[in-house]
Structures are given as structure tokens and as C-alpha cells.
Amino acid sequence: MEQYNNKAIASMVLGIVSLVCIFLGYFTIIGIVCAIIGLIFAIQIRKAGELEGFKPNGMATAGLVLNIIGLGLCALAFIACVACVGIIGTAGLYS
């Protein structure tokens, strides 16, 4: 359980960091990386709770929610048209 508590704290902290990174302009990629790592931790805890029969604590839930929001908002600021191979990055348009 101790490792899950640590992961829950890490997940929540990473979620908060990813939310802060939305305001970093070009470097929202840092937020995306943090949100991805935090999200993996949060999912691990949730699945472990389901398989081992314990209820994840509030921090794990907060981590999951914050990381999903962080990933979504960082992606909103970061993702240009990835669907287009060879397109000029639209980043220049909103710089």
C-alpha cells in the first residue's frame, strides 16, 4: 500500500505541474510529459485497487482528474494539425 500512496502523491503533484505548464507557451510539452507520467501512475493505482480489492485514496482520484485535465489543456495549446503529414507547423500562426 505504501508504494500506491507514494504513486498517488506523485500523480497528484504531476497533475498540478501539468496544469501550471499550460501557461508556459511553447514549453507546454513539459506539461504533456508530466501529465502522461502522472496518468500512468493514476491508472496503475486504479487497476491495482480493482484487482487487489482496495479503494484508491482521494489523492489518486485527484491525480487522475488533474492529469486528464492537464493533458487535455496542454494538448489544446500544443497540438497543431498532426493529421497532416508534411504540413508546416501551425505553431507559427499562434505565436
Added chain:
Amino acid sequence: MHPIIHFFNVAIPTFGVLFLLGTGAAFLLGVYTARKYGITTMDAMFFGLFGIIGGISGAKILYIIVDLPNLLANPETALIRLATGGAVFYGGLIGGILGGYFYTRIYHLHTIQFFDIAVPCLALAQAFGRIGCFFNGCCYGIPYEGIGAVYYPVGAYPPSGIGLFPAQLSESVFLFILTLVLITVLWKSKVPGLTTGVYLLASGLFRFINEFFRADPRGAIGFLSTSQFISLLVIGLGFLFVMKIPQQLYEKQIKQ
């Protein structure tokens, strides 16, 4: 056309907004399609999240691989270029598939059933993404003066002042229709993998044809565009799924 939405003093890329809308709609649809195989909402969501994580990572990693010579040649701008532009769609697609596969492998879930419930959601998200392309001005069509021709304003990324074929919107409409077809196939079919096969076949075939109506600069392999070449591979994979070959291999692997 409208690549940026201004919300108070914040400039938000329209493609990003539609990408998020599409992702949200896909997750909601995923909750519904997951019922087909009795998959829990949590598993369906986490599968999708792993797919997104894999997709984002894959798109970036493939970009770094493809652009590595340029990044090494200009190290002073490499960090900025890494942080800003650069994502390759097919890297995202491969990464997304691997991400989802990885999730089902870790937790011993039926991979093909999960792909079946995911493909209608993927088609829906793609449909929204293509509307984003339309607003962004990318993926534009060939010159065309007929019903539904699009005229972009001066200063937009596509050529302005001439009518263009609405290649993005035609793909979007097709993908919305395909979503409905895939949901129907999913509920009617008794064979896992058939929905995935139909998606691969239909989307690959349409993309192959639609590429002829696109005029934006993109890579080419021989006389085909990169997307057309990959579409052929996708169509081939779709055939294999319809002929149940990956399903049989998967069942064999499970038995071992």
C-alpha cells in the same frame, strides 16, 4: 479560415478545440460501445487514455527520428523545434495502437474486442479532427469550381482567391457516416475483429481516393503520396481482419 479562436485575451488553436471535442465525444461513445462485450467503463477509458498517451509519444518520437539530421545540424534551434512543431500522424497511429495493445497485455484483456469497441470512437474523433483541419486551412483540396467549392481568404495557408475542393469536409462527412456504420456492424456482428476490419478497409480506401483530391504539400513514395502508400497497407490489414487471420493468430497466442 479560422485557425485561432480568441477567448478573452487567450488565442486558442481551433484544431486543438476540435481535437478535444472529438476526443470527448469518442470517450462518450466508447462508454456505449464497450457494452457490446461487457467491458467496464473504467477499462474502456483507460484503454483510450493509453491509446492517447501512445499516440502523442509515437507522433513525437517518429518526428524526432525523421527530423534527426536537421535537429543535429542546427542544435541551437533544436530545443525550440522539439517543443513547438513536429508530430507525424502515422507515428501517432502506430503509437496509439501500441499503447492500447500494451494496456490489454498488462491486464490480460481481450485485445481484439478492445480494438472493436475503439474503432467507431476513432472514426468519430477523426471526423472532428478533419473539421479542425478545415478551419486550420491545412489538408486543402485541388482547384475546383463546383458545388461546395471553398474560397479561403487572403493570408490563409491555402491558396486564396480560387475555389478549392472541400477535401477535409468530404472526409469528415464520410467519417461521421462510417461511425454510424461501424456501430451497426459492432452490434450486429458475432465475430470479434470484423468491426476493426471494416474500419481499416473503409477508411483506407476512402483516404486513398481522397488523396487524389488534395493539393497540400506532403511526402510522396514513387507516384503515390505517403498517405496513399500507407492506405494500401491499411487496406491489406483490413482484409486480413475480415478474413479472421489476426483473430486466429491471437487465439493461438492466448492458448500458448
